[in-house]
Amino acid sequence: MAFAIEFDGRRTLVTGAGQGVGRGIARSLARAGSTVVVNDVRPDRADAVVEEIRAEGGRAEAAIFDVTSFEEVLAATDRLGPFWALVNNAGNAGTERFALTPFVETDPTDWDRYFAINLYGVLNCTRGVLPGMIERQEGRIVTIVSDAGRRGEPYMSAYAAAKAGAAGFSRAVAREVGRYGITVNNVALGSMATPTDLFPEASEEMAERRARRLRDYVIRRFGTPEDVAGLVTYLASPLASWITGQTYPVNGGYTMGQ
Secondary structure (H helix, E strand, O other), X not given: OOOOOOOOOOEEEEOOOOOHHHHHHHHHHHHXXXXXXXXXXXXXXXXXXXXXXXXXXXXXXEEEOOOOOXXXXXXXXXXXXXXXXXXXXXXXXOOOXXXXXXXXXXXXXXXXXXXXXXXXXXXXXXXXXXXXXXXXXXXXXXXXXXXXXXXXXXXXXXXXXXXXXXXXXXXXXXXXXXXXXXXXXXXXXXXXXXXXXXXXXXXXHHHHHHHHHHOOOXXXXXXXXXXHHHHHHHHOOOOOOOOOOOEEXXXXXXXXXX
């Protein structure tokens, strides 16, 4: 028996899909037959991914909205739905300010930006798609979280807290909506070699930081979107009907568990 993932045109919303991991997930879902709604706050990025998908023969459309705005999310999901699946990928690891800061040197103005997108963005988008999924008695939600929230990453405490909160939220919602045929799972990432890489600058100091971090990985490289996209595509597919409330690490062996 051949193993094949087939969405048969089912619509999937992927947030933050204009670059990096989200782009890879969106393209993988389209190749599996999903009609992908590519969300980003920047039209140029979303449009570029839509064109890539269409050039490969897939189906996609852009959706420009800010996941941190509950009103924008509800308007977009009402307008563009219904959705078979939601992939909560949009996130913020703080790369606009490189410094990894001790918690004692931070304040709520620093914390807010991490919680706004990594936690409230997940709540907003999940709230936006769930009524339709419950009405149709089917659906998939996959949230991209982080090993920072599983392991506890020093100097990234607010980010770790937000990602851990998103994972806990997913488990709670999974218990609420399983009776409706809806599954809710997490995929936890290690450091990714994407435009949101923690160490983007080509200085000698940054090269040393990258080398030190790589020593924590059993597989001595950072992750790529392709490393993530296959698992997310499976969890978002009709095949994954009896998997819910779980967190799957994709991390090159950075953390391990039994």
